[in-house]
Amino acid sequence: NISETVKRKLSLGARILRVGGVEKVFKQFFSIEEGERLLKVSQCYLSTTSGPLAGFLFISTDKVAFCSERSMKVFTQKGHMLRIRYKVVIPLKKIKCVNQSKNVQEPTQKYIEIVTVDNFDFWFMGVLKYQKTFKYLEQAVSQA
Template sequence: MPFKMKTVIGIPLSSVTSEAAEFPKSKSNGNVNKIINWMSKFSKKADNYAHGIIEHVNLGVKFSETVKGKLSLGARIIQAGGVERVFRQLFDVKKGENLLKASQCYLSTTAGPIAGLLFISNQKIAFHSDRPLTFSSPGGLARLPYKVVIQIRRIKSVNPCENASNPNKKYIQIVTVDEYEFWFMGFICYQKSVKYLEQAIAETQLSF
């Protein structure tokens, strides 16, 4: 399905994901070299990653804009001292909440696919766009990050999907208890993302 992303309209109804290499766990600014090494390893996969994304969707934004977003994200991770710290800065993290995995992917919305980071913790699924998006507002146009937060206890099902005619096109559908659907795509480590999502849900069910 063709996507054209200019202004974000409405709420996410579906999403498809492309999983990236896992971030190193960092608890201090002294781990900058580890983060740089992770980024270097990921850059070696860039061609395959970009090809996989183009296979999934017809991007409405210039690829150069996507690259700028990744560079901005990398700088933010280094400045914060690790992905876990970025997670805590971007979202309200509760006591006892632990980050299980962070993956680069695309979230499908009514306005088109949005590149960003998908965080999987033992309490929620959270997505944050790489770059601010343009929204219409009463006062004109506003540029804000696109964020989605789904509490694990509100998830009804996680459904790994693939294109029947092209098994390399893999997606993750998340359905909430109130029947909202979110689709993610473009994961490099697709199976790991599915694994951690299922793990988070299983642990939550055991706690009740």
């Protein structure tokens, strides 16, 4: 739905402006190592067992990280509701390889797969500036 996509992008832009830029959003969501630099941020979807999650893919000199655009409701053992963001952090040193893939029936649907040294794989789709993001990812992993 086009209007839903536009709304999401506007709320994303508003959040980035409110916090003071993508670098500050990255620092707010994740712990940063000394000397770590943010290289690239891309809007995308992370494939999960319960469906794709919209969010940001951050590529830094130390890690690849994903944070969902919206918070999710979870409940504590005592029944209290919490709102949390879905986050994934993969240290560059733990990445075995990154792969490009596309849907054979629908070649415009491209994916980025990240495989870790312990054989977990993460699939990102709908990546804005796909080729540029993949290039940054490859460079970051090769320099780790």
